[in-house]
Structures are given as C-alpha cells and as structure tokens.
Amino acid sequence: MIRWFRATRTVDSIHDIDYDALWRAGKRVLLFDLDNTLCRRGMEGVPEKSRQLLDLLRRKGFRVGILTNRRGREEDPALAELRKTVPVIQAAGKPRRRGYIELLDQLRGNSDGSVMIGDRRLTDVWGARRMGIYVIRVRRFGRPTPAPSSRSMRRR
Numbered sequence: 838m839i840r841w842f843r844a845t846r847t848v849d850s851i852h853d854i855d856y857d858a859l860w861r862a863g864k865r866v867l868l869f870d871l872d873n874t875l876c877r878r879g880m881e882g883v884p885e886k887s888r889q890l891l892d893l894l895r896r897k898g899f900r901v902g903i904l905t906n907r908r909g910r911e912e913d914p915a916l917a918e919l920r921k922t923v924p925v926i927q928a929a930g931k932p933r934r935r936g937y938i939e940l941l942d943q944l945r946g947n948s949d950g951s952v953m954i955g956d957r958r959l960t961d962v963w964g965a966r967r968m969g970i971y972v973i974r975v976r977r978f979g980r981p982t983p984a985p986s987s988r989s990m991r992r993r
Contacts, residue, residue, distance in 0.1 A: 845971050869954050
C-alpha cells in the first residue's frame, strides 16, 4: 500500500524537472497542482517564473492544466490569472478521480501520456497513481532541501 504514496520522481521545484525527457518518453499532458507547487499556499498570484515556465511548456507543445483542491471565491486572483491561458479545475476533490478525468478530457489526454506534478502524497501522488498517471512530487514551493545533519552524515 505504501508504494501508492510514492511518486515516480521527487524534485525540489517545478524548475528542476527535465521536461525534454518527459517529451521523449511520450508525455504530452502536464497536470499541475497549484498550492506549494506553482505558488505558495494562499498566494494571491502566481510568480512570474512559474507563469513563464507554463508558457514555455505550452509553446513546446505540452498540453498544460491546473488541478487544485483550492476552494473559495470564483474570482480568486491566482486562478483567474491562470484561466487566461490554461484549463483550471478548482475544488477538484483530489484524490477522487472526478477532477483528473475532467481535466484529462479538457486536455484530450489519457493516463499513459500524462504527468501529475504536485506536492502532496495523498491528493497528488495517490490520486494520480490510482489513475495510472506518472507522478512527480515537488517537495514544497520555496522550501529548500534541508542540509544533511551531522547525525545523518554519520550513518553513511
């Protein structure tokens, strides 16, 4: 059961992903979580660097969408900004399948050709794995990987 909560890959940031390798592997659809993946939880907007990456990926031919459990007002500034260029499923109910299916339908994608990129093991990793989607887990937006402690270094 634990394997369902393990991502295929884990990275520090969306900017550390080898998108060219994903393309070569036949992945054409990228599903991004919002909070702690593209921006910090609750941010009013999406950082320029994240928006630029999404635009670059779209220009390269990827079909990109946002799948978020973020609830709240329809005029959420971050979601409104993203909706201008990519499909967004808000209050998606992850890990339930409904949101994944709806976004894959909008992007004309299937499980085999898709990648879920998110930070949470339960909602993003398990939700996507049970759909058969390749998963990349982002450790957390804006949090650097902690330096190894001297105690962990001694175990090696």
